[in-house]
Amino acid sequence: MGKFIMNYFLVFQNKSYEEERKGGYLWAPQKNKNGQTFHHWTDMTLIKKGDIIFNSFDGKLVSVLTAQANFQEHERPTGLEQLDLWEKDGWLVNVKYSDLEEPITYKNYMEDILTLQDDKYAPFNKSGRGNTGYLFRVSKDLANFLFERIERTNPVLRRKFQIEDNLQLETVKQIEDELNSVTTLKKTEKETIIKSRIGQSAFKKALLTIEKKCRLCGVKDERFLIASHIKPWSESDNQERLDVNNGLLLCPNHDALFDKRYISFDETGKVMVKKSLDATTKTFLNISENMRINLDERQKIYMKWHRAKFLQNQLEVSLQM
Known part of the structure; x- marks a missing residue:
């Protein structure tokens, strides 16, 4: 039996969302009225059982x-008759919809998305707008990034997909094959990376051995603590991804502020707050310029990277005003 390799896609359903959502499927035509076909339709034939579509x-x-x-050839389903620009013959995939409690706005993360998506058959163009079409391919790096965003804002759905444990996003064997080309990694490092790729629970557990509460507000309930990378996972190398010094335990409010670089910390650990946050917002999110955290020397190195990005964002906002 061949090795299962999961593929990831993104579908733009603006015209057919309600009908396809209600019917539990995706459908694309094989050709248009002029007999033309496009990769964003034919890529439906790449979808296999177990694949993930955002x-x-x-x-x-x-x-x-x-x-x-797996995909199947299927005539245009009942309910899509209004889309008369398409021929009736098409491809259909039965899918299970898992809705997010808090939808994620792509434009808020477009810089990261454009960096992580592949150059060919990608869902977004260089200006950050969705490419015209239906189904597009999603790289593994972009899929991991999107699941990170889901974990932050939709923890129940994240658990439903069992990302932290054993969802077959990538089999252990597949990850081992990828790591075999990295000769500089020790066996124990490879094993840790495998755990982290299946989910980042190992990183959180490592942080919990050092601290037991949110660095800023003191929340102790582990269900509401997020292991936040100072230098993001998507921009870190394998060693940095596993380095416990590249992390802070934060509550959801403070993690969101830190992740989106509305706050950072200076060399002494004193919080730096983005000027665009008004007094009311800071009160509701429990953030104050008087807050301070302790940073060891290695954490200060990562925080210097984060602070530079924070200051760059401040400068860009100032220039736009």
Whole structure:
């Protein structure tokens, strides 16, 4: 039996979302009225049972779809008759929709998305707008990034997909094959990376051995603590991804502020707050310029990277005003 390799896609469903959502499927025509076909239709034939499709509707990631079977040839389903620009013959994939409680707006993360997506058959163009079409391919790096965003804002859905444990996003064997080319890694390092690729629970557990509460507000309930990378996972090398010094335990409010670089910390650990945050917002999010955290020497190195990005964002906002 061949090795299972999961593929990832993103579907733009603006015209057909309600009908396809209600019917539990995706459908694309084989040709248009002029007999033409396009990769964003023919890529439906790449979908296999177990593949993941990120759903886009009205500029937001609103659902994560799991293919329940391989693609099949299928006439245009009842309910899509209004899309008369297409021929009746098409491809259909039965999918399970898992809706996000808090949809994710792509434009808020477009810089990262454009960096992580592949150059060819990608969902977004260089200006950050969705490419015209239906189904597009998603790289593994972009898929991991999107799941990181889901984990931060939709923890229940993240658990539903069992990302932290054993969802077959990537099999252990597949990850081992990828790491075999990295000769500089020790066996123990490879094993840790495998755990981190299946989920980042190992990173959080490592942080919990050092600290037991949010660095800023003191929340202790582990269900509401997020292991936040100072230098993001997507921009770190393998060693940095595993380095416990590249992390802070934060509550959801403070993690969101830190992740989006509305706050950072100076060399002494004193919080730096983005000027655009008004007094009311700071009060509700429990952030104050008087807050301070302790940073060891290695954490200060990572924080210097984060601070530079924070200051760059401040400068860019000032120039736009």
